[in-house]
Amino acid sequence: MLEINVKKTLGETQLEADLQIPARGVTAIFGVSGSGKSSLINLVSGLLNPDWGYIRLNGKTLVDTDKGICLAPNKRHIGYVFQDARLFPHYSVKGNLYYGIKDKSAVNFDAILKLLGIEHLLKRYLFSLSGGEKQRVAIGRALLSSPDILLMDEPLSALDLPRKRELLAYLEKLSQEVEIPILYVTHSVDELTALAERVILLDSGKVIAYDDVQNVLRSPFFSKWKPQ
Numbered sequence: 001m002l003e004i005n006v007k008k009t010l011g012e013t014q015l016e017a018d019l020q021i022p023a024r025g026v027t028a029i030f031g032v033s034g035s036g037k038s039s040l041i042n043l044v045s046g047l048l049n050p051d052w053g054y055i056r057l058n059g060k061t062l063v064d065t066d067k068g069i070c071l072a073p074n075k076r077h078i079g080y081v082f083q084d085a086r087l088f089p090h091y092s093v094k095g096n097l098y099y100g101i102k103d104k105s106a107v108n109f110d111a112i113l114k115l116l117g118i119e120h121l122l123k124r125y126l127f128s129l130s131g132g133e134k135q136r137v138a139i140g141r142a143l144l145s146s147p148d149i150l151l152m153d154e155p156l157s158a159l160d161l162p163r164k165r166e167l168l169a170y171l172e173k174l175s176q177e178v179e180i181p182i183l184y185v186t187h188s189v190d191e192l193t194a195l196a197e198r199v200i201l202l203d204s205g206k207v208i209a210y211d212d213v214q215n216v217l218r219s220p221f222f223s224k225w226k227p228q
């Protein structure tokens with residue numbers, strides 16, 4: 001279970017969230033640009049600190065302003081996948097995947113490679129990979145750190161449509177097989193319906209709905225996303 005109860009002032013926007021997120025499956029964070037989606041996952045990752053509140057993951061406190069606890073991002077056991085892959089160009093794919101793994105015997109390297117279809121890329125360098133392949137390597141690297149939660153911030157947004165579709169198929173498989181919670185930021189209704197079980201709907205920093213995807217899609221808020 002991921003428990004979030006935070007307040008954070010972001011310029012003109014007051015971000016407020018009070019959420020209990022189950023320990024498995026994909027929870028999407030959806031909303032228009034500037035609604036606070038990235039800020040919410042950055043509070044979980046520790047890249048941003050709340051002005052008030054707490055975040056607990058499976059009973060472990062990541063941050064608690066009342067208790068004066070604030071774990072550094074690298075102590076939170078979090079896997080983070082950004083819009084761009086952020087890999088090291090001077091390392092091979094294998095070097096990128098192994099980066100940051102403390103105990104190589106503790107991870108199921110082969111299963112993760114297979115899940116993401118990147119077994120054949122190990123010796124390659126970034127310049128020879130497509131955008132979709134780079135993102136698959138970035139996801140592999142995040143999973144190999146044995147995280148307790150995976151945060152994904154619009155991982156498809158930098159890709160063209162054919163690559164989006166290709167990566168979406170891998171993400172669908174991942175969402176069914178990985179046994180940790182995934183927080184997935186998106187603006188895309190297609191990604192919501194393909195991947196997410198639940199949606200947090202943000203508007204101007206406030207949670208205006210948190211429910212199953214189908215219930216949220218029926219809400220009046222979504223009329224702006226439907227074809228006229």
Ligand SMILES: Nc1ncnc2c1ncn2[C@@H]1O[C@H](COP(=O)(O)OP(=O)(O)OP(=O)(O)O)[C@@H](O)[C@H]1O
Nearest residue numbers: 010011012013031032033034035036037038039040
């Ligand atoms: N450090 C900051 N200082 C001031 N304002 C900030 C800061 N970080 C974010 N904001 C503001 O907070 C609001 C939420 O930003 P955030 O990036 O979380 O939104 P978002 O929903 O992820 O947007 P997008 O979809 O465009 O990435 C925006 O209005 C942004 O300008």
